[in-house]
Amino acid sequence: MKRKLFVPIVITLITILVVGMLFWGLHSYVTDQNFHTTDYALRNVIDLQASAIYNGYFAWTSLYDTVLQGDLAKAATLVEDVKENFPLIDSLEFERGLPPEGRFAITLDGELLRIEYPIWNDNGTARVPDTFAVAVIQVRRLLEIVSPHEFKLDIAHGRRASYGIPLSPSLPFFNLWNISGIVLVSILIAWLILQRYARRKDFFLDTRGLESIIYLFEQTEKFSASHSRNVAIFALFLGKKLGFRGRRLRNLYVAALLHDIGKIGVPTSIITKTGKLDAKEYAQMKQHPVISARILRGFKEFEHLSNIVLHHHEREDGSGYPDGLRGKDIPLESKIIAVVDVFEALVGERPYRNPIHPMYAFEKMRQMPLDQRIVGILIDHYEELRTFRSPRWVLSYSPWVIAAQGPSVWIQ
Ligand SMILES: [Fe+2]
CATH class of the missing domain: 1.10.3210.10 (Hypothetical protein af1432)
Structure with missing residues (x-):
């Protein structure tokens, strides 16, 4: 009896192993595809937000003149509706220092995304030399929008997405669907193999x-x-x-x-x-x-x-x-x-x-x-x-x- 069971048990175990590996491969592939999709969406949302804020506020002669005169309090009132217009913006402040080149520069600081804006006049011919604005976005909120369930921020182990944002999938491999799938597919394949084995033996x-x-x-x-x-x-x-x-x-x-x-x-x-x-x-x-x-x-x-x-x-x-x-x-x-x-x-x-x-x-x-x-x-x-x-x-x-x-x- 024990010898009779040996072959079916070995076949079933090997089948489970192979099917498990196939599922793992499939899971990795799907995760990889999701990562790229999420990353693409993330980058687009960030770039669109950053670009829209630049066009709305930082190529504007009134703000340029105010900041150039050093009246940052008045400048703050000029941009106070930015959070209303762009709900993802957590804060917007002015800082002293060398402004970035181009329209804006994005860097990651922990879970915060810093978008630094130089302040230009309307026609883009002059820039405030010693002051720039910093808009801050919480990446976690951004992620909730572009990937509501499957990805989370993981500063320690996450894979780097655009702007260095560390992401990892929160969908575990050993979930009910995968385990049921592996068991059902393994049983089906093992049954077919055993049938064939029995036929060949006969x-x-x-x-x-x-x-x-x-x-x-x-x-x-x-x-x-x-x-x-x-x-x-x-x-x-x-x-x-x-x-x-x-x-x-x-x-x-x-x-x-x-x-x-x-x-x-x-x-x-x-x-x-x-x-x-x-x-x-x-x-x-x-x-x-x-x-x-x-x-x-x-x-x-x-x-x-x-x-x-x-x-x-x-x-x-x-x-x-x-x-x-x-x-x-x-x-x-x-x-x-x-x-x-x-x-x-x-x-x-x-x-x-x-x-x-x-x-x-x-x-x-x-x-x-x-x-x-x-x-x-x-x-x-x-x-x-x-x-x-x-x-x-x-x-x-x-x-x-x-x-x-x-x-x-x-x-x-
Ligand atoms: Fe014959």
Whole structure:
């Protein structure tokens, strides 16, 4: 029981971790976007306020003359309505000192934004040389307007926005939405992965079960043991050469492994007969691809392979069985199995004859109505096939018997 739970628990934990990281990435992205939006709004509001106040009060000859005469009390009355007109302004005062260049200068002082204004006359030709005005805005209030909930001032750890204003998001990652989202998405993904895992396990076990039946059956018949296993490995090799990948390659392998399972439905006396079959016996023998297809159709996992095994005895010129299909009408997978089936039968050891050397087998196959492109690929890559090692997903106890026996049998 504990072992059964191990894989689902590991899959679920990994899924939660990955989904959590994805959510974290998403959260960081959204936070970053919000930061830029808030910063943009903040800068615009500050610049607009500063600019509007400048145009309203500090390019004004009356104020210029008053300040130049040193009457700051009167100057203060001239600008007293600035707080009414600009509610964000906390205070506006005059200070002695060198005024900033241009229209205004903005600096941050703790949580206060200082906007320093030189005082110009109307046409901007003269400036008070030793006095300037300072408008103060509370950044916290400004922030409430541009970002009501998500951002707060954080002098110590905040990320610097415009004018050095330190901002940090106040939206925590571990909130109800994120946690519920992570849990729900993780459960959904883990469930899908576990379903797939269970299906693959079923597929593997069913394949192994059927393959075992064939293996045991082959021990009793005239053909060499492991014929189907060898055919499957050869088909896998050729499939790869033909560009098969992933699921298609696995399907080819399993179809090749199970292609002759229908022989269990043919009388043993016909299977084991070493002499020529009579017409009735041959007709029965020709039923085995049909029976193979019927058996595979009985398994949900193998249903889609039934058409491949049904046609593994078809020939290019239509002389094959069960349907006498011609060239282009035969599924490519069936053609591959047909080629390797013939090859394995020729070079494999049989009780009634020695194995044929592959070079003679190729000569024979060149004369047969097989797909000659596939035969050519087999011939061209034969040396490679002899050292071919199947991928790890191939059933672990399917030996390539010919690879192990080949050299000692053929090269004498
Ligand atoms: Fe067959």
